[in-house]
Amino acid sequence: MIFSLFKSKSKKGLPALRLHNTLSGRLEEFVPLGKEIKMYNCGPTVYDYVHIGNLRSYVFADTIRRTLDAWGYTVKQVINITDFGHLVSDADEGDDKMTKGLQREGLDPTMENMRILAERYTKAFLHDIELVGVDTARVEFPRASAYIEEQIALIKTLEQKGYAYRLSDGVYFDTSRFPNYGKLGHRDIAAQKEGARLEQNKEKRNPSDFVLWKSDSKLGWQSPWDLGFPGWHIECTAMIFKLLGKQIDIHTGGIDHVSIHHNNEIAQAEAVTGKKFVRYWMHGEFITVENRRVGKSQGNAILLSSLTDRGMFARALRYWYLTGHYLQPMNFTWEALEGANAALVRLAKVHNEAPDGEPDEKFLQLFYGAVANDLNTPQALALVWENIKNLNKATLAEADKILGLGLAQVKPAQKLQVARDELSEGVRALLDTREAARQKKDFQKADEIRGEIESAGYTLKDTPEGPYITKKG
Numbered sequence: 001m002i003f004s005l006f007k008s009k010s011k012k013g014l015p016a017l018r019l020h021n022t023l024s025g026r027l028e029e030f031v032p033l034g035k036e037i038k039m040y041n042c043g044p045t046v047y048d049y050v051h052i053g054n055l056r057s058y059v060f061a062d063t064i065r066r067t068l069d070a071w072g073y074t075v076k077q078v079i080n081i082t083d084f085g086h087l088v089s090d091a092d093e094g095d096d097k098m099t100k101g102l103q104r105e106g107l108d109p110t111m112e113n114m115r116i117l118a119e120r121y122t123k124a125f126l127h128d129i130e131l132v133g134v135d136t137a138r139v140e141f142p143r144a145s146a147y148i149e150e151q152i153a154l155i156k157t158l159e160q161k162g163y164a165y166r167l168s169d170g171v172y173f174d175t176s177r178f179p180n181y182g183k184l185g186h187r188d189i190a191a192q193k194e195g196a197r198l199e200q201n202k203e204k205r206n207p208s209d210f211v212l213w214k215s216d217s218k219l220g221w222q223s224p225w226d227l228g229f230p231g232w233h234i235e236c237t238a239m240i241f242k243l244l245g246k247q248i249d250i251h252t253g254g255i256d257h258v259s260i261h262h263n264n265e266i267a268q269a270e271a272v273t274g275k276k277f278v279r280y281w282m283h284g285e286f287i288t289v290e291n292r293r294v295g296k297s298q299g300n301a302i303l304l305s306s307l308t309d310r311g312m313f314a315r316a317l318r319y320w321y322l323t324g325h326y327l328q329p330m331n332f333t334w335e336a337l338e339g340a341n342a343a344l345v346r347l348a349k350v351h352n353e354a355p356d357g358e359p360d361e362k363f364l365q366l367f368y369g370a371v372a373n374d375l376n377t378p379q380a381l382a383l384v385w386e387n388i389k390n391l392n393k394a395t396l397a398e399a400d401k402i403l404g405l406g407l408a409q410v411k412p413a414q415k416l417q418v419a420r421d422e423l424s425e426g427v428r429a430l431l432d433t434r435e436a437a438r439q440k441k442d443f444q445k446a447d448e449i450r451g452e453i454e455s456a457g458y459t460l461k462d463t464p465e466g467p468y469i470t471k472k473g
């Protein structure tokens with residue numbers, strides 16, 4: 001049995017990789033389509049900062065990437081940037097996010113302002129994913145707005161093949177013409193039909209039909225139909241066809257993408273090619289806070305900067321993600337993050353002080369065995385801790401290639417918040433008086449007291465969760 005487990009498909013004599021495929025609902029052995037592995041990860045709509053829920057999706061994709069690298073595969077990875085919206089509410093997606101972003105920043109709805117908004121948050125996105133350990137130089141980040149021609153061409157093909165029809169407000173995909181529509185995640189089409197009475201667009205032939213081209217009276221791009229915007233689903237399919245090909249190995253996203261977005265992608269792609277679009281569909285579960293899904297619309301979005309403002313390493317967030325399996329939802333608490341930060345610092349210290357030597361192949365086989373079992377990172381981390389006394393620097397560095405914790409860069413000098421009961425009574429009183437002044441919006445007094453607290457040897461930062469105090473120097 002052991003031998004068959006370690007039967008290798010790859011170059012380096014590693015255990016066979018087994019991944020959970022949403023399409024079959026089962027663990028499957030990973031068998032690449034060709035020499036180069038093609039992976040696409042649904043990326044962000046760049047209308048705001050990404051939150052700790054979104055970031056889990058990209059760390060998950062990055063863990064797959066690092067695993068494939070370690071297994072010796074060549075990988076081409078693409079993460080799209082959705083940089084325009086439809087400027088109207090889209091029935092299958094709720095309110096348009098870019099429109100919300102423009103409103104929030106007091107920008108008029110123009111193409112130029114949409115570009116400015118998108119550029120701002122694309123930069124922030126790339127910065128954040130770098131901080132949690134994604135090597136952005138190895139990923140392609142196409143902007144959807146740069147592939148309008150390809151999207152129009154794809155819609156035209158769908159029209160020619162009889163899968164598309166026109167309504168007053170755009171072009172729609174006729175899902176009844178696509179056999180097995182909704183097969184991913186076994187979406188219940190019958191239940192959806194029941195709910196259809198609530199639908200806004202009464203003209204659609206089927207409730208699950210979705211927009212391919214959204215007409216707009218003022219903004220957008222010219223097309224064979226009219227001025228408007230490509231639908232959200234067509235952008236991913238068009239960019240995949242152009243950058244990766246008609247059939248790809250791995251496609252990922254958050255669990256929320258299974259029912260609509262990814263079923264629509266399958267319908268569009270397979271209607272055109274008649275071939276299986278994606279070999280392995282993989283989906284990451286949600287991050288919750290107080291057991292509610294983290295999201296902008298929920299008003300509970302925690303950003304990476306809230307962690308770093310508290311003196312934690314950005315990679316502590318990655319460490320925390322790795323303590324859960326990607327198929328399990330995880331509930332965020334500050335205590336859990338502080339624990340992850342402390343564990344990361346301890347692990348980095350062990351790494352930095354570990355003796356030199358050759359990588360320990362026996363340990364690494366165990367470690368890779370956990371990773372090969374559908375990216376079981378909690379088990380992989382546990383193995384590291386169980387064997388920590390015997391691991392040299394080279395072994396830890398090999399493990400870190402998959403974990404992505406950047407152990408060599410984590411310097412334990414990072415300052416953490418000083419607990420309230422560790423502060424002197426005087427400083428505690430100053431903090432309270434300052435808080436009271438801030439509540440009364442007496443910022444001059446608050447600033448004076450900050451000066452006194454700093455003279456007592458502390459640094460003070462105000463965060464949305466309250467004052468954050470660290471020791472100076």
Ligand code: AMP
Binds near residue numbers: 053287
């Ligand atoms: P969006 O910009 O909304 O398309 O989201 C970008 C990525 O983050 C997608 O893969 C989503 O599935 C994922 N995502 C959104 N909210 C959460 C959450 N609370 N937990 C985990 N992933 C999420």
Ligand code: ZN
Binds near residue numbers: 042043236261
């Ligand atoms: Zn997508």
